[in-house]
Amino acid sequence: xxxxxxxxxxxxxxxxxxxxxxxxxxxxxxxxxxxxxxxxxxxxxxxxxxxxxxxxxxxxxxxxxxxxxxxxxxxxxxxxxxxxxxxxxxxxxxxxxxxxxxxxxxxxxxxxxxxxxxxxxxxxxxxxxxxxxxxxxxxxxxxxxxxxxxxxxxxxxxxxxxxxxxxxxxxxxxxxxxxxxxxxxxxxxxxxxxxxxxxxxxxxxxxxxxxxxxxxxxxxxxxxxxxxxxxxxxxxxxxxxxxxxxxxxxxxxxxxxxxxxxxxxxxxxxxxxxxxxxxxxxxxxxxxxxxxxxxxxxxxxxxxxxxxxxxxxxxxxxxxxxxxxxxxxxxxxxxxxxxxxxxxxxxxxxxxxxxxxxxx
Amino acid sequence: xxxxxxxxxxxxxxxxxxxxxxxxxxxxxxxxxxxxxxxxxxxxxxxxxxxxxxxxxxxxxxxxxxxxxxxxxxxxxxxxxxxxxxxxxxxxxxxxxxxxxxxxxxxxxxxxxxxxxxxxxxxxxxxxxxxxxxxxxxxxxxxxxxxxxxxxxxxxxxxxxxxxxxxxxxxxxxxxxxxxxxxxxx
Numbered sequence: 001x002x003x004x005x006x007x008x009x010x011x012x013x014x015x016x017x018x019x020x021x022x023x024x025x026x027x028x029x030x031x032x033x034x035x036x037x038x039x040x041x042x043x044x045x046x047x048x049x050x051x052x053x054x055x056x057x058x059x060x061x062x063x064x065x066x067x068x069x070x071x072x073x074x075x076x077x078x079x080x081x082x083x084x085x086x087x088x089x090x091x092x093x094x095x096x097x098x099x100x101x102x103x104x105x106x107x108x109x110x111x112x113x114x115x116x117x118x119x120x121x122x123x124x125x126x127x128x129x130x131x132x133x134x135x136x137x138x139x140x141x142x143x144x145x146x147x148x149x150x151x152x153x154x155x156x157x158x159x160x161x162x163x164x165x166x167x168x169x170x171x172x173x174x175x176x177x178x179x180x181x182x183x184x185x186x187x188x189x190x191x192x193x194x195x196x197x198x199x200x201x202x203x204x205x206x207x208x209x210x211x212x213x214x215x216x217x218x219x220x221x222x223x224x225x226x227x228x229x230x231x232x233x234x235x236x237x238x239x240x241x242x243x244x245x246x247x248x249x250x251x252x253x254x255x256x257x258x259x260x261x262x263x264x265x266x267x268x269x270x271x272x273x274x275x276x277x278x279x280x281x282x283x284x285x286x287x288x289x290x291x292x293x294x295x296x297x298x299x300x301x302x303x304x305x306x307x308x309x310x311x312x313x314x315x316x317x318x319x320x321x322x323x324x325x326x327x328x329x330x331x332x333x334x335x336x337x338x339x340x341x342x343x344x345x346x347x348x349x350x351x352x353x354x355x356x357x358x359x360x
Numbered sequence: 361x362x363x364x365x366x367x368x369x370x371x372x373x374x375x376x377x378x379x380x381x382x383x384x385x386x387x388x389x390x391x392x393x394x395x396x397x398x399x400x401x402x403x404x405x406x407x408x409x410x411x412x413x414x415x416x417x418x419x420x421x422x423x424x425x426x427x428x429x430x431x432x433x434x435x436x437x438x439x440x441x442x443x444x445x446x447x448x449x450x451x452x453x454x455x456x457x458x459x460x461x462x463x464x465x466x467x468x469x470x471x472x473x474x475x476x477x478x479x480x481x482x483x484x485x486x487x488x489x490x491x492x493x494x495x496x497x498x499x500x501x502x503x504x505x506x507x508x509x510x511x512x513x514x515x516x517x518x519x520x521x522x523x524x525x526x527x528x529x530x531x532x533x534x535x536x537x538x539x540x541x542x543x544x545x546x
Binding site for chain 2: 073076078079081082083102108111199200201202204205275278279302303305306309328329331332333334335337338340341342346349353354358
């Protein structure tokens with residue numbers, strides 16, 4: 001029986017055993033996937049846009065940094081827990097709604113302020129749309145061909161999706177997609193910079209490398225990108241080769257820096273959907289009752305998980321009464337501390353906490 | 361000169377100036393992050409303030425899956441970074457003192473950051489700057505040592521630590537001597 005279990009375990013791990021580390025496995029799989037997708041998308045590498053090979057190399061370096069950063073992060077006990085349990089709950093009915101609210105319309109940022117929401121939508125959607133245009137072009141998942149004069153074929157993943165007149169709306173939107181997103185990003189970044197210069201809290205907390213650098217890089221990418229268009233249209237291409245190198249450099253630096261700075265929240269943010277699912281699912285399973293007042297304040301599962309995570313960190317808050325401090329609701333936990341300070345059991349007096357919200 | 365927040369709990373007169381001052385700190389967006397509790401509300405008027413004690417090993421930050429709670433070089437445990445906080449509320453469960461507040465609308469945790477915009481430059485936090493009864497003070501370690509000399513304590517417990525707290529903290533709390541059965545000289 002034991003031997004069988006051991007064999008099962010071994011066969012289950014063969015894929016992992018083939019690689020030296022998570023990092024090696026993730027890198028291998030993603031570079032292989034990129035190569036296969038490009039092979040299909042470019043019809044066996046016959047439509048590779050070699051102008052863009054610098055971006056290709058930059059992307060692969062970026063993926064290296066991305067996996068380095070995020071595998072290390074995913075190994076933290078609380079992160080691992082939410083990722084593991086959250087992914088299992090990904091098929092909940094509420095997932096699409098939560099995802100749209102958290103990742104597309106940013107409702108929670110709206111509640112933090114309309115100015116911040118506007119700036120975030122401009123920068124966020126500007127960047128996302130740019131990525132949807134840029135990466136397919138770089139890896140050859142999308143390209144254009146021309147059969148009859150005056151009509152473009154849009155080819156996606158090697159298949160002709162549609163044929164559009166070269167001076168039509170769709171064609172013009174395709175040519176100018178990156179110009180439009182550049183304007184969006186420039187507007188958003190200017191709003192963000194203005195806020196960072198004016199808002200006292202932001203001024204106190206911001207750091208050049210963490211807060212300003214990503215904004216300046218986005219600005220550089222957008223301005224050099226627009227400059228390319230400007231040079232093509234108004235200068236008949238003068239200076240274009242040099243500017244395209246500057247643009248390429250700025251994009252690659254931004255990509256490589258992304259996992260290590262403020263922009264790391266872009267690939268990282270979908271975890272808020274996992275966290276929401278985790279909270280909703282386990283709240284339905286059963287709520288924890290406060291050991292003092294009996295109020296239901298958190299799911300049983302999360303309470304247990306937090307206690308376990310703290311244990312891993314060698315932190316254990318046991319109350320004299322034998323339960324863990326995490327098993328008390330927040331007001332009771334605060335009163336319990338007052339009780340420790342004063343020697344009088346404040347938390348046992350059945351009076352609701354009063355006047356805790358000063359209206360400044 | 362490094363200063364720290366120092367609490368003399370029995371001085372509290374329950375005026376809640378510290379709550380009002382907290383709302384006025386830059387970035388607190390007119391919401392206070394500290395608390396004032398009645399010790400024995402049905403019997404007397406003794407109150408005590410409670411705020412983040414800025415643990416040296418903060419449970420909130422340890423339990424945060426998003427690394428949103430950063431520890432400043434001054435030792436202050438900062439409020440959640442707005443772009444990182446994923447709204448899981450682990451920190452509210454982990455904190456042994458029940459300090460972090462959660463805004464469901466903004467999907468964001470916020471807590472006392474020791475007015476980091478002020479304290480990083482050595483200016484006292486808002487709560488200590490307005491406290492009329494010297495319950496909340498902003499002192500250097502030397503000044504705290506001088507205070508110690510005014511007291512006649514026989515149990516070696518000058519400021520709280522275990523078992524009244526759950527670990528070492530950056531904010532120093534001086535327990536009410538009378539309630540603990542310890543002589544104080546004033």
